[in-house]
Amino acid sequence: MLEDHAKVIAVLKEAGEVIGRKKLQKIIYICKKLQFPFNEKYQFHFYGPYSEELTLRVEELCNLGLVTEVKESKGGYYQYKYTVTEEGNEFLGHYDFQLPELRQCINEINSQSSRFLELVSTILFFDRLTKEEVVEKVRTIKRKQNYSDDEIDQAYAFMKKLGC
Amino acid sequence: MLERLNEEKVFKDPVHRYIHVRYRLIWDLIGTKEFQRLRRVRQLGTTYLTFHGAEHSRFSHSLGVYEIVRRINEIFSQYEGWDEENELLSMCAALLHDVGHGPFSHSFEKVFNLDHEDFTRMVLLGDTEINKVLRRVSEDFPLQVADVIAKTHNNKLVVSLISSQIDADRMDYLLRDAYFTGVSYGQFDIERILRVMRPGDDQIVIKQSGMHAVEDYIMSRYQMYWQIYFHPVTRSAEVILSKILHRAKQLFAQGYEFQFYPIHFYSLFKEDIRLEDFLKLDDSVVMFYFQIWQEENDQILRDLCERFMNRRLFKYIEFNPMQQMNAWRELYDSFHEAGIDPDYYLVVDSSSDLPYDFYRPGEEEERLPIHLLKPGGDLRELSRESDVVEAISGKKRTDHKLYFPADFILEGNTDATRRIKSLLQID
Numbered sequence: 252m253l254e255d256h257a258k259v260i261a262v263l264k265e266a267g268e269v270i271g272r273k274k275l276q277k278i279i280y281i282c283k284k285l286q287f288p289f290n291e292k293y294q295f296h297f298y299g300p301y302s303e304e305l306t307l308r309v310e311e312l313c314n315l316g317l318v319t320e321v322k323e324s325k326g327g328y329y330q331y332k333y334t335v336t337e338e339g340n341e342f343l344g345h346y347d348f349q350l351p352e353l354r355q356c357i358n359e360i361n362s363q364s365s366r367f368l369e370l371v372s373t374i375l376f377f378d379r380l381t382k383e384e385v386v387e388k389v390r391t392i393k394r395k396q397n398y399s400d401d402e403i404d405q406a407y408a409f410m411k412k413l414g415c
Numbered sequence: 416m417l418e419r420l421n422e423e424k425v426f427k428d429p430v431h432r433y434i435h436v437r438y439r440l441i442w443d444l445i446g447t448k449e450f451q452r453l454r455r456v457r458q459l460g461t462t463y464l465t466f467h468g469a470e471h472s473r474f475s476h477s478l479g480v481y482e483i484v485r486r487i488n489e490i491f492s493q494y495e496g497w498d499e500e501n502e503l504l505s506m507c508a509a510l511l512h513d514v515g516h517g518p519f520s521h522s523f524e525k526v527f528n529l530d531h532e533d534f535t536r537m538v539l540l541g542d543t544e545i546n547k548v549l550r551r552v553s554e555d556f557p558l559q560v561a562d563v564i565a566k567t568h569n570n571k572l573v574v575s576l577i578s579s580q581i582d583a584d585r586m587d588y589l590l591r592d593a594y595f596t597g598v599s600y601g602q603f604d605i606e607r608i609l610r611v612m613r614p615g616d617d618q619i620v621i622k623q624s625g626m627h628a629v630e631d632y633i634m635s636r637y638q639m640y641w642q643i644y645f646h647p648v649t650r651s652a653e654v655i656l657s658k659i660l661h662r663a664k665q666l667f668a669q670g671y672e673f674q675f676y677p678i679h680f681y682s683l684f685k686e687d688i689r690l691e692d693f694l695k696l697d698d699s700v701v702m703f704y705f706q707i708w709q710e711e712n713d714q715i716l717r718d719l720c721e722r723f724m725n726r727r728l729f730k731y732i733e734f735n736p737m738q739q740m741n742a743w744r745e746l747y748d749s750f751h752e753a754g755i756d757p758d759y760y761l762v763v764d765s766s767s768d769l770p771y772d773f774y775r776p777g778e779e780e781e782r783l784p785i786h787l788l789k790p791g792g793d794l795r796e797l798s799r800e801s802d803v804v805e806a807i808s809g810k811k812r813t814d815h816k817l818y819f820p821a822d823f824i825l826e827g828n829t830d831a832t833r834r835i836k837s838l839l840q841i842d
Contacts, residue, residue, distance in 0.1 A: 307767035391569035
């Protein structure tokens with residue numbers, strides 16, 4: 252029961268805290284592409300892969316009091332911070348998840364910026380294409396983000412490090 | 416570029432009155448066998464078991480989306496930069512956006528690990544009649560259409576006609592689903608919305624004066640979700656459908672000998688489905704198997720199919736995972752003890768099991784929101800201007816229900832069934 256909910260809590264617990272809805276979306280997507288057993292369905296949207304299912308799941312976790320969502324003002328915009336509550340830790344105790352390899356990945360991914368993770372997840376979304384085609388795709392559909400060659404190279408290096 | 420038909424063709428339609436077809440290409444796409452298959456796939460899956468009128472097909476919805484986009488094109492053709500290429504691309508994408516959907520697609524996708532977007536791509540790019548018709552425009556035209564449907568095309572304005580927070584797909588299915596289910600709360604003024612739409616840089620924008628029409632549309636989305644799409648009786652049917660598929664898949668994996676070999680399910684069970692197999696599936700094929708599985712030797716498969724075919728659905732109670740987490744284990748064990756397999760007969764269903772895009776204001780760049788075009792040319796996100804929309808988008812209503820076969824439990828008179836009755840508070 253609610254195993255998929257518990258997996259999201261497990262990710263947040265490993266990360267300590269995740270700052271930003273976009274970042275949380277991309278962390279789960281990248282973990283999924285690394286073959287970790289997440290079942291949320293993703294579609295491509297304006298800001299890269301996005302899962303409405305995950306958004307709803309996080310809302311459910313917040314409503315149940317298993318995860319807290321804190322809205323923080325950052326001057327011109329707001330950011331949401333997610334952490335697991337005591338009840339969330341207790342809830343997780345009912346499940347027997349062994350995710351040692353995931354721990355390392357989550358910390359690596361969580362330490363990156365949302366902008367960078369948007370690039371990485373976009374590249375992963377087009378993993379059926381060659382690198383040249385992917386770069387072309389990033390240049391056209393992410394034109395406004397204006398990713399540099401360096402950033403794209405860093406994204407590939409990061410993916411390699413993760414084992415993508 | 417676009418060959419016109421000698422005479423305009425029309426389809427009579429209960430939602431838009433008429434669907435107008437003026438171009439040979441559109442007419443020929445409608446005539447392909449892959450598109451005609453959509454006549455045999457219900458738009459709303461199991462909803463007909465709750466709202467008996469909901470028998471409409473993905474065929475009629477696809478024509479409806481095409482018609483809305485055709486009308487948007489008539490308006491946009493007045494604007495500089497909106498050319499025939501955009502017109503053709505958007506109309507084809509609108510018409511074909513659902514060709515990858517199979518029968519009862521939500522459950523099928525979950526159980527068999529499928530994605531209708533992958534099949535849409537395969538239908539458009541593979542060896543199909545649709546691909547042949549599209550290639551008459553150009554060799555890369557099928558890919559262009561596939562990219563628009565997948566939302567990965569570089570022309571984001573065209574993409575937004577088919578898929579955004581205010582798009583032709585949603586506008587048609589809300590009106591159509593409301594019409595066929597017989598409810599009144601899915602209505603909104605589509606004529607007005609089309610009149611106030613304007614082409615923006617990356618997406619459609621709405622003139623400020625049209626805000627109230629958009630409020631109605633957002634409210635309609637909200638109400639239709641809770642009243643129709645997430646109706647607990649429909650969810651009960653969906654839970655049973657999903658369990659039938661799980662059971663059949665498990666039996667196949669165990670080497671069970673079906674009385675009638677399920678050849679149409681073979682590649683699904685193996686999770687290695689080819690396009691030609693997928694295209695043979697429709698609602699009728701699935702219902703045929705459910706009909707004959709009512710006589711299978713496996714008791715669970717037989718019972719679940721009887722329930723689905725004869726509408727003997729599971730009952731439900733509200734479930735709070737936090738408060739009832741400890742009771743869950745006891746309930747699960749008691750089901751086992753009572754000889755009722757909890758893996759098939761005890762199911763928690765959450766609102767996130769049926770993802771639905773409530774309006775999101777796009778904070779933190781999750782999704783692109785609806786933008787209002789102010790008289791001076793500035794853009795403002797909808798919920799910042801509309802109190803009604805702000806109230807709905809800020810409200811995070813979620814739901815969890817526990818489904819179970821009340822008849823099995825009420826018939827039982829053992830310690831285990833008595834314990835279950837007490838835990839579920841039913842008698």
